Amino acid sequence: MSDSPTPTVDALSEPPRHVSLFEAFLFWLKLGFISFGGPAGQIAIMHQELVERRRWISERRFLHALNYCMLLPGPEAQQLATYIGWLLHRSWGGVVAGVLFVLPSLFILIALSWIYIAFGDVPVVAGLFYGIKPAVTAIVVQAAHRIGSRALKNNWLWAIAAAAFVAIFALNVPFPLIVLGAAVIGYIGGRVSPQYFVTGGGHGAGDKTFGPALIDDHTPTPEHARFRWSRLMSLAMIGAALWLLPMGLLVATQGWEGTYTQMGWFFTKAALLTFGGAYAVLPYVYQGAVGYYGWLTPTQMIDGLALGETTPGPLIMVVAFVGFVGGYVQQVLGPDSAFLAGALAATLVTWFTFLPSFLFIFLGGPVVESTHNELKFTAPLTAITAAVVGVILNLAVFFGYHVLWPEGFAGVFDWPSAVIALGAAVALFRYKRTVIEVLLICAVVGLGVHLLLR
Numbered sequence: 001m002s003d004s005p006t007p008t009v010d011a012l013s014e015p016p017r018h019v020s021l022f023e024a025f026l027f028w029l030k031l032g033f034i035s036f037g038g039p040a041g042q043i044a045i046m047h048q049e050l051v052e053r054r055r056w057i058s059e060r061r062f063l064h065a066l067n068y069c070m071l072l073p074g075p076e077a078q079q080l081a082t083y084i085g086w087l088l089h090r091s092w093g094g095v096v097a098g099v100l101f102v103l104p105s106l107f108i109l110i111a112l113s114w115i116y117i118a119f120g121d122v123p124v125v126a127g128l129f130y131g132i133k134p135a136v137t138a139i140v141v142q143a144a145h146r147i148g149s150r151a152l153k154n155n156w157l158w159a160i161a162a163a164a165f166v167a168i169f170a171l172n173v174p175f176p177l178i179v180l181g182a183a184v185i186g187y188i189g190g191r192v193s194p195q196y197f198v199t200g201g202g203h204g205a206g207d208k209t210f211g212p213a214l215i216d217d218h219t220p221t222p223e224h225a226r227f228r229w230s231r232l233m234s235l236a237m238i239g240a241a242l243w244l245l246p247m248g249l250l251v252a253t254q255g256w257e258g259t260y261t262q263m264g265w266f267f268t269k270a271a272l273l274t275f276g277g278a279y280a281v282l283p284y285v286y287q288g289a290v291g292y293y294g295w296l297t298p299t300q301m302i303d304g305l306a307l308g309e310t311t312p313g314p315l316i317m318v319v320a321f322v323g324f325v326g327g328y329v330q331q332v333l334g335p336d337s338a339f340l341a342g343a344l345a346a347t348l349v350t351w352f353t354f355l356p357s358f359l360f361i362f363l364g365g366p367v368v369e370s371t372h373n374e375l376k377f378t379a380p381l382t383a384i385t386a387a388v389v390g391v392i393l394n395l396a397v398f399f400g401y402h403v404l405w406p407e408g409f410a411g412v413f414d415w416p417s418a419v420i421a422l423g424a425a426v427a428l429f430r431y432k433r434t435v436i437e438v439l440l441i442c443a444v445v446g447l448g449v450h451l452l453l454r
Contacts, residue, residue, distance in 0.1 A: 105313025131446015190379025
């Protein structure tokens with residue numbers, strides 16, 4: 001995994017040499033291609049490489065940055081890479097780290113999305129996705145269980161999760177209102193009964209050491225990372241311009257109701273609602289992209305999540321698939337430019353989804369660097385995380401319905417898909433197999449079943 005040797009005992013007593021921006025560029029590029037395994041796997045890779053092997057940052061400073069990123073909406077692993085890159089090499093270092101964390105995944109997903117749209121009806125491709133769909137359902141159930149086991153520590157939080165599930169499943173309440181309602185409950189509950197709403201960030205205090213680090217526990221905050229109002233205002237104006245310029249161009253060329261314009265606006269809102277990770281925002285994406293705008297079908301949404309699970313980078317990159325399919329199928333640029341329309345849509349939604357993540361780091365980083373004490377989740381965020389569990393469970397029900405009853409309840413129950421889903425769940429829960437392993441095995445099984453039943 002690493003191209004640098006494990007430090008010797010003597011080397012551990014000396015601080016590492018200065019890291020050039022080009023050397024950091026090569027590492028961030030490599031990370032962009034190997035960052036499989038979701039946020040937990042990605043953070044583990046960064047810890048092993050940056051804390052243990054290269055010693056660019058100490059354990060305590062790494063966890064301090066991670067706890068801040070956990071508080072933010074957006075993909076925490078990508079934000080952590082941006083934060084460390086910014087700390088090492090100023091704003092350009094953060095841009096390089098954050099962009100390279102996403103860029104390989106964008107190119108890969110554009111290629112896979114085109115193959116999916118152009119050749120999805122080919123028996124081999126259709127068979128592979130026949131096995132992947134039920135596996136994705138099991139993966140989402142596991143996500144709900146994983147987050148729930150961490151977040152639902154008492155009956156209050158269980159009640160919030162149950163209420164969120166009922167709200168989105170039975171009442172079709174929009175996801176933003178669920179987040180807002182949970183935040184209000186958490187705000188009030190944190191003052192009335194704080195013992196039920198105050199939880200830690202889930203990370204240790206950082207008392208391990210792997211030798212002196214380039215950015216060590218007591219390394220002074222770099223000059224560029226010190227808080228200044230003038231810098232804050234400058235960055236805020238730059239961030240506003242980076243959002244307004246492309247959005248203004250889209251409005252001028254397509255109008256407010258144009259497909260690209262609505263994608264930019266929709267995924268800007270989605271970027272601000274990703275508390276709890278990509279699985280939390282996926283219900284909002286399918287509510288809008290599938291139910292409201294009709295950019296893709298429920299089946300395509302499931303397939304897109306499967307592609308997102310099998311590519312490097314943050315899982316929220318599934319938005320690139322949504323954008324590509326929407327732009328391609330609706331032929332936004334005309335019938336002769338379907339691929340270009342899809343690729344441009346994928347790039348646009350990626351821009352609007354990740355721009356807030358960079359701004360959160362560059363604007364909030366100096367405040368975080370003003371103290372090296374461990375951050376805690378606030379009571380509203382605790383309640384939001386509990387609500388997210390109910391929302392993810394609803395997503396699993398949504399996927400399960402479309403996989404097991406592809407023609408609706410009036411149609412035939414798809415028992416081979418049920419068997420594959422059950423096998424995937426056993427592999428994930430009982431045998432702790434990785435998502436990639438489960439998807440690959442289920443794809444092969446699905447191909448065999450699909451070809452036999454044709």
